[in-house]
Amino acid sequence: MKIYLSHSRKFDFKRELYKPIRRSKLNRKHEIILPHEHSDEWFPSQQELQNCDLMIAEASFESQSLSTELQWAVSFGVPIILAVKEGKEPSAIAKPVAKKTIVYANEKELIRKLQAELL
Numbered sequence: 287m288k289i290y291l292s293h294s295r296k297f298d299f300k301r302e303l304y305k306p307i308r309r310s311k312l313n314r315k316h317e318i319i320l321p322h323e324h325s326d327e328w329f330p331s332q333q334e335l336q337n338c339d340l341m342i343a344e345a346s347f348e349s350q351s352l353s354t355e356l357q358w359a360v361s362f363g364v365p366i367i368l369a370v371k372e373g374k375e376p377s378a379i380a381k382p383v384a385k386k387t388i389v390y391a392n393e394k395e396l397i398r399k400l401q402a403e404l405l
Contacts, residue, residue, distance in 0.1 A: 292343045296349065303396075321334070332358050338362075340367065343355070347374070367384065368381075368384040369390060369400070
């Protein structure tokens with residue numbers, strides 16, 4: 287399965303999100319697109335989303351780019367799983383478009399819950 291990972295830039299996503307994903311069984315089982323893994327430059331997310339089977343949206347922090355990518359995923363018929371840290375509330379745009387919402391306390395719990403859903 288080809289999975290696009292969307293997120294805000296308002297947290298240390300490379301350490302808190304990308305590293306745990308790359309070290310997980312999910313990375314061996316699926317093709318996971320991490321848009322800013324190698325560069326902070328513009329990424330062709332609209333083109334990538336058109337060819338994805340699933341979008342995981344880390345929605346603990348609001349961002350315009352995350353909202354835009356959620357809208358693209360909906361328009362392309364790509365199912366969305368939201369990931370939200372305990373104590374945070376996803377945006378009003380994110381909630382209604384998600385097929386499932388995962389609430390997690392830390393990176394280990396996020397990976398465990400995503401693996402339970404996707405493996």
